[in-house]
Amino acid sequence: MGLCWSSPSKPPSITTTTPSSTGNISSGPFKSTTTGTSRSTISNFSGFSEASGEDAHPEGQILPNPNLRIFNLAELRAATRNFKSENVLGEGGFGKVFKGWLEEKGPGSHSTGSVIAVKKLNSESFQGFEEWQCEVNFLGRIYHPNLVKLLGYCLEGDDLLLVYEYMQKGSLENHLFRKGSVVQPLSWEIRLKIAIGAAKGLAFLHASEKQVIYRDFKASNILLDGSYNAKLSDFGLAKLGPSESQSHITTRVMGTQGYAAPEYVATGHLYVKSDNYGFGVVLAEILTGLRALDPLRPTGQHNLTDWIKPHLSERRKLRRIMDPRLEGKYPFKSAFRVAQLALKCLETEQKNRPSMKEVVESLELILLAANEKPLERRTNRASPKNLRTFEWAVRRGFSHITLALLTCLVTTMELIKNLPEEV
Known part of the structure; x- marks a missing residue:
């Protein structure tokens, strides 16, 4: 989950309100009651409607209530071999994520299993119960091909855990920035595919009747399955968008430096299109293979977007900053169009940024044009x-x-x- 820039406060104690056997989960409009059954129900939250999600995007839906499995701590310990360090997939502000194997009893004596990812709260994390609950309430009800699937959760005493589908290829961040033979460089075609998938995920969130602002869009939150299909993860900072009479909501500034929109950082005013700025930053990372924020770069280049904007608007300058790991194997016209789109997303005024629906359409046209074979030239060949x-x-x-x-x-x-x- 993202980082909070304001002074951190002590995470709320949940031991008195959330015993291991039964408990009430309540925070503002969210409310849930957990029992010893295998499912949970989180109700009394009218911000979403099932129809709105289906109408806005046919291949996704927003359920009126979460339908998640409640895991016990013992089975997650067994699945991750007691949270062994060798099973760590990554670590964020919330805690570590472990790879696990979940045994399932089939009919008769047969048993099956599945690979899972288990996120475990760090006891010293300032991103505690509130973010954990936000993840359950949002991701537990949203289904879309470009959003990672939350399978269930565990709540026992001070232990907070979330269980997700396992994403074989890891995060976009690893593929763009990790060096060595373990992670292969992404081809231009795969980069475009990932950008389109991530854009579709954001577009779906923004198109719901009560818009969802993701608030922490970054390369490390874009996970990839075995076919490099992109899925957004980590909804701990997600917020419901403004009402029809409002242009924005005002909230505590949280997120990740380098990706957060300037209007949000400066004022705490959060717009739906604040997400689109973060998308523009990721497009710049996809083009260059450079991190959004890197203090090790030369002076004046620490913040990628501040440094790169003039390069995105000029063809000659863009060639100089393209990711060398592409080895020149990309259609430059396609790359330049992506750069132009990134510039639009990085507009200082949020109202001037394109909607995510427009971004998806633009990227799909760029991909289509890149895949089209040029008309065979016959002028140099005699028939x-x-x-x-x-x-x-x-x-x-x-x-x-x-x-x-x-x-x-x-x-x-x-x-x-x-x-x-x-x-």
């Missing part, structure tokens, strides 16, 4: 028909100028004949 025409003209004593004009005429007619029909 059999050209040769026959040329031989006929030579036999009849045409001048060189006339021969050249005749050849150009035949070639032009062939090009016109082979032009694709208009749609």
